Amino acid sequence: MTRPLTHLDLLEAESIHIFREAAAQFAKPVLLYSIGKDSTVLLHLARKAFYPERPPFPLLHVDTTWKFRDMITFRDAAARDLGLPLIVHTNQDGVARGISPIEHAPSVYTDVMKTAALKQALDLHGFDAAFGGARRDEEASRAKERVFSFRSPGHRWDPRRQRPEVWSLLNGRLDAGETARIFPLSNWTERDVWRYILRERLDIVPLYFAAERPTIRRDGQLIVVDDDRMTLRPGEQIEHRMVRFRTLGCWPLTAAMESTAATIDDVVRETLSSRTSERQGRLIDHDQSGAMERKKQEGYF
Amino acid sequence: MSAIPSLHDAFDGARPALPNSLLEDLPLPALRILTCGSVDDGKSTLIGRLLWDATDLADDVRASLVGGGNADGTAVPDFSRLLDGLVAEREQGITIDVAWRYFDTPTRRIVVIDSPGHEQYTRNMASGASHADVAILLVDARHGVKTQTRRHAAILDLMGVKRVILAVNKMDLVGYRESVFREIERQFQPLTRHFGFLEHTAIPLAAVTGENVTRGSAAMPWYGGPTLIECLEAAPGRAADQSAPLRFPVQRVLRDGRDLRGLGGTVAAGEVSVGDSVVDVASGREARVARIVTFDGDLKTARTGQAVVIALDRDLDIARGNVLASPMRAPVSAIEIEARLVWLSDDPFDPRGGYLLRTTTDIATISRLEITAELDLATFASQPASTASSNDIVSASIVLGRAVACEPFTEAPVTGSFLVVDAITGTTVAAGTVAEASAKSRRSGTAGRGPEFRLDRSVLARGLCRDIDDTFEGRAEFARRVEEVALLLKAAGIDAVRDGN
Numbered sequence: 001m002t003r004p005l006t007h008l009d010l011l012e013a014e015s016i017h018i019f020r021e022a023a024a025q026f027a028k029p030v031l032l033y034s035i036g037k038d039s040t041v042l043l044h045l046a047r048k049a050f051y052p053e054r055p056p057f058p059l060l061h062v063d064t065t066w067k068f069r070d071m072i073t074f075r076d077a078a079a080r081d082l083g084l085p086l087i088v089h090t091n092q093d094g095v096a097r098g099i100s101p102i103e104h105a106p107s108v109y110t111d112v113m114k115t116a117a118l119k120q121a122l123d124l125h126g127f128d129a130a131f132g133g134a135r136r137d138e139e140a141s142r143a144k145e146r147v148f149s150f151r152s153p154g155h156r157w158d159p160r161r162q163r164p165e166v167w168s169l170l171n172g173r174l175d176a177g178e179t180a181r182i183f184p185l186s187n188w189t190e191r192d193v194w195r196y197i198l199r200e201r202l203d204i205v206p207l208y209f210a211a212e213r214p215t216i217r218r219d220g221q222l223i224v225v226d227d228d229r230m231t232l233r234p235g236e237q238i239e240h241r242m243v244r245f246r247t248l249g250c251w252p253l254t255a256a257m258e259s260t261a262a263t264i265d266d267v268v269r270e271t272l273s274s275r276t277s278e279r280q281g282r283l284i285d286h287d288q289s290g291a292m293e294r295k296k297q298e299g300y301f
Numbered sequence: 302m303s304a305i306p307s308l309h310d311a312f313d314g315a316r317p318a319l320p321n322s323l324l325e326d327l328p329l330p331a332l333r334i335l336t337c338g339s340v341d342d343g344k345s346t347l348i349g350r351l352l353w354d355a356t357d358l359a360d361d362v363r364a365s366l367v368g369g370g371n372a373d374g375t376a377v378p379d380f381s382r383l384l385d386g387l388v389a390e391r392e393q394g395i396t397i398d399v400a401w402r403y404f405d406t407p408t409r410r411i412v413v414i415d416s417p418g419h420e421q422y423t424r425n426m427a428s429g430a431s432h433a434d435v436a437i438l439l440v441d442a443r444h445g446v447k448t449q450t451r452r453h454a455a456i457l458d459l460m461g462v463k464r465v466i467l468a469v470n471k472m473d474l475v476g477y478r479e480s481v482f483r484e485i486e487r488q489f490q491p492l493t494r495h496f497g498f499l500e501h502t503a504i505p506l507a508a509v510t511g512e513n514v515t516r517g518s519a520a521m522p523w524y525g526g527p528t529l530i531e532c533l534e535a536a537p538g539r540a541a542d543q544s545a546p547l548r549f550p551v552q553r554v555l556r557d558g559r560d561l562r563g564l565g566g567t568v569a570a571g572e573v574s575v576g577d578s579v580v581d582v583a584s585g586r587e588a589r590v591a592r593i594v595t596f597d598g599d600l601k602t603a604r605t606g607q608a609v610v611i612a613l614d615r616d617l618d619i620a621r622g623n624v625l626a627s628p629m630r631a632p633v634s635a636i637e638i639e640a641r642l643v644w645l646s647d648d649p650f651d652p653r654g655g656y657l658l659r660t661t662t663d664i665a666t667i668s669r670l671e672i673t674a675e676l677d678l679a680t681f682a683s684q685p686a687s688t689a690s691s692n693d694i695v696s697a698s699i700v701l702g703r704a705v706a707c708e709p710f711t712e713a714p715v716t717g718s719f720l721v722v723d724a725i726t727g728t729t730v731a732a733g734t735v736a737e738a739s740a741k742s743r744r745s746g747t748a749g750r751g752p753e754f755r756l757d758r759s760v761l762a763r764g765l766c767r768d769i770d771d772t773f774e775g776r777a778e779f780a781r782r783v784e785e786v787a788l789l790l791k792a793a794g795i796d797a798v799r800d801g802n
Binding site: 005008012013015020021023049050052136137165166167169171173175178187189191196198199254265269272 | 323324325326327328329330331400401402403409410424425427428432460461552553556557558561563565566567569594595596597604606609621629645657661662664714715718719720722726727728729746762
C-alpha cells in the first residue's frame with residue numbers, strides 16, 4: 001500500500017494543474033523569475049508539470065540593477081542548468097534618469113524600476129500571460145487574488161472586475177488587450193515553501209544562509225552593503241555581522257536578520273519557529289498604507 | 302478583583318503545541334472551510350476565536366488584536382479585527398468575492414474562505430462554497446433558523462458542499478438553555494432532509510467565550526457532542542473517496558521525443574493503475590494504461606488529486622479536452638445539457654449573445670442557451686423564467702455546437718460542473734452544474750428558427766484552414782477555427798451547421 005497523499009503532495013499537484021492549464025490556454029506565456037525562494041519553487045513545479053518536456057516558456061527577470069550579486073550568479077546558473085531561455089529586462093529610461101533605491105522614495109523606485117520595467121518587458125515580447133510566485137498568505141490585498149488574474153490594457157489590476165473562480169475551473173479566455181498573471185503558488189504559505197525546498201532538496205541563493213556580511217544599521221533595520229553605491233550617513237559605519245535573509249529583493253531595500261543558521265535545516269527551523277510574519281523585512285511594503293493594493297493596480301506583480 | 306491577564310499570558314495559554322519537527326509535512330490534507338452568516342451572527346468573532354485558540358497565528362497579528370482598542374482595559378482580544386481589513390475595503394466600495402486565509406493546527410492546514418453572506422452577494426458565496434470541504438452555517442441562538450439560513454443552505458447544496466456544521470452561536474445570551482438549542486436543531490432538520498447533506502452536526506457554542514469552539518462548556522453539561530475544532534480536525538478533506546469511478550480530464554499531450562505520447566492531467570476522481578482499462582469518452586474506444594509517468598519516476602497507481610502523465614497501450618488520438626474514464630461508469634459525450642446556473646456577471650443573460658461552455662479542460666460553442674426557470678432560494682420553489690441576471694439561480698437548457706464529456710454533478714462534480722463564458726469578452730458569466738446530459742438531441746428540428754449557414758469542410762480546407770496540415774495537431778487547430786467561426790456567426794444571429802462531425 002502506498003503512503004497517503006500529504007498536504008504538500010496535494011499542493012504540488014494543484015500547482016502542476018495550474019501550470020498545464022495556463023500553458024494550454026494562453027498563446028505566449030512567460031515565467032517571471034525573481035530568483036528568490038518562491039521563484040525557485042515555482043520553477044521546480046514548472047519542470048514537473050511538463051516533464052518529460054521542458055517548460056514551454058522562457059524565464060523573464062526584471063533586473064533593477066540593484067539585486068544582490070549572488071542573486072545574479074544564481075539566476076544565470078539556474079537558467080543554464082534547465083536549458084531555458086532567459087530574458088533580462090532593465091528599464092533603461094529609469095537608469096538614464098538615475099532612479100535608485102537610495103536616492104528616491106521606495107514608491108518612486110518601485111514604480112519605475114519594477115512596475116514600469118515589467119510592463120515594458122511584457123509589451124516588448126507580446127507575452128499574454130506571466131507566471132508569478134505570489135502567494136495569498138503574503139498580504140491582505142493578495143488574499144483576494146485569483147489564480148488567473150486579469151489585467152486590462154496598460155496592465156492595470158481592477159479588483160472589482162476580476163473573474164469569479166469556481167470549483168477548479170480556470171477560464172483563460174482573454175478580451176482584446178487583456179493579459180493575465182498566473183499564480184500557481186496561490187494556496188501555498190511561507191511554511192509550505194520552506195518545507196518543500198527541504199523535501200525536494202532545492203538549491204537556493206546563498207544569501208538565505210547565515211554568513212558574516214558587511215552591514216549597516218539604518219532606520220532600525222540591518223542592511224547588507226552589497227557594493228560601493230551606498231553613501232554612508234553621518235554616524236553610520238560598516239560592521240561585519242552574522243546575518244541572513246528571510247526574503248530577497250533589491251539590496252538597499254531588503255533587511256537582513258541576525259542569525260547563525262547556516263544549513264537548510266537550521267534555516268527552515270529558525271524561519272518556521274519565528275512568530276512574526278514574513279514581509280516585515282521588505283521595506284517597500286511599509287512605505288504607505290495599502291501600498292501593495294496600489295502597486296498592484298498600477299501593474300506591479 | 303482578578304488580575305488582568307498580560308498579553309504574554311494570553312499567548313501562552315492559547316498557543317497549541319507545535320509538531321515535534323517543524324520540518325515535517327502536515328499529515329492531513331488541508332481543510333477548506335466556508336463560514337456563512339452575517340456579521341450580526343458573530344461570524345468574525347467565531348473565526349477569530351477559532352484561529353486564536355487553535356492555530357499558529359503570528360505574534361504581530363495577535364498583538365494587533367489585543368493592542369489599542371480595548372478601552373475597558375481588559376486583555377480580551379477583539380477577534381473580529383482578524384478579518385477587518387476586508388470590511389474596510391467593502392466600505393470603499395470594492396466587492397470582495399472571496400478572500401483566503403491560511404492557518405495551521407498541529408495536524409492540518411485550515412483554509413478559511415471568507416465571502417460576504419448578504420443576499421446581494423449570492424454569487425460570491427457560491428464561488429466560495431465551490432471550494433469548501435465543510436461549511437459552518439452560523440445562526441444566532443436568539444433568532445434561530447432564518448430565511449438567510451435557508452438561502453445559504455440552498456447555495457451550499459447547489460455548489461456541492463456535503464458537510465455542514467450548524468453553529469448555534471451566542472448560547473451565553475440565552476442562558477445556555479438546552480431547549481433553545483434543541484428547537485433550533487429541530488428547525489434545521491427539514492433543511493438537511495431537503496438537501497441530503499452527507500454529514501451535518503449542530504453545535505451549541507459561544508464564540509466570545511470560546512465554549513464548544515476549542516474547549517467544552519461547563520455551562521452546557523447537557524451537550525455531549527464534539528467541539529467545533531474536533532469536528533474540523535476529524536473532517537475528511539478533498540479527494541477522500543478513492544472508490545469513485547476514474548475521471549481523468551486530459552490537459553495536454555506530453556512527449557519524450559522517443560516513443561512516449563503521454564496524456565498530462567490530474568486524476569479528478571477515483572484512481573488508476575498500470576494495466577487498467579480506460580475509455581476515451583469522446584470516441585468510446587478503450588485502451589489499457591501502459592505507464593504512469595511523473596518527474597519523480599513512474600507510478601503503479603495514481604490517486605485522486607495527483608497530477609501525472611498517462612501513456613496508453615495504443616494510440617486513441619486523444620488530445621486536450623478528452624476525458625479518460627472507468628469503462629464501467631463513464632460520463633456521456635453530451636450535445637444537450639439540462640443545468641442549474643448561478644448567474645455571476647453584472648450583464649444579464651443575452652439571448653443573442655455568443656457563449657462558450659468551459660468544462661475542466663474543454664471548451665465548446667453553445668448553440669442555444671435557454672433559461673427555463675428561476676429558483677426562489679427562500680422557498681426552494683421554481684417558477685418559469687426566461688432571463689437571468691446577477692445573483693440569480695436558474696434552470697437552463699443548453700445545446701452545444703459539438704459534444705463535450707460531462708455527466709450529472711451528483712455523479713462526479715469535476716465532470717458535472719462548467720462555466721458559461723462570454724465568447725467576445727472572455728469573461729465568466731455563469732457557473733453551472735449538470736442535471737442531465739444527453740448524447741443525442743432530443744428536440745427534432747431545433748435548427749431552422751433563424752438563418753442557417755453550412756460550414757463545409759472542403760471549403761474551409763481550401764480557404765481559412767489552408768495553412769493547416771493533416772497531422773493530429775493540425776486537425777485540432779482545424780476544429781478550433783470551425784468553432785470560432787461558428788461563434789461569430791452565432792453572435793450575428795446565424796446558426797452554423799457543421800458537416801462531417
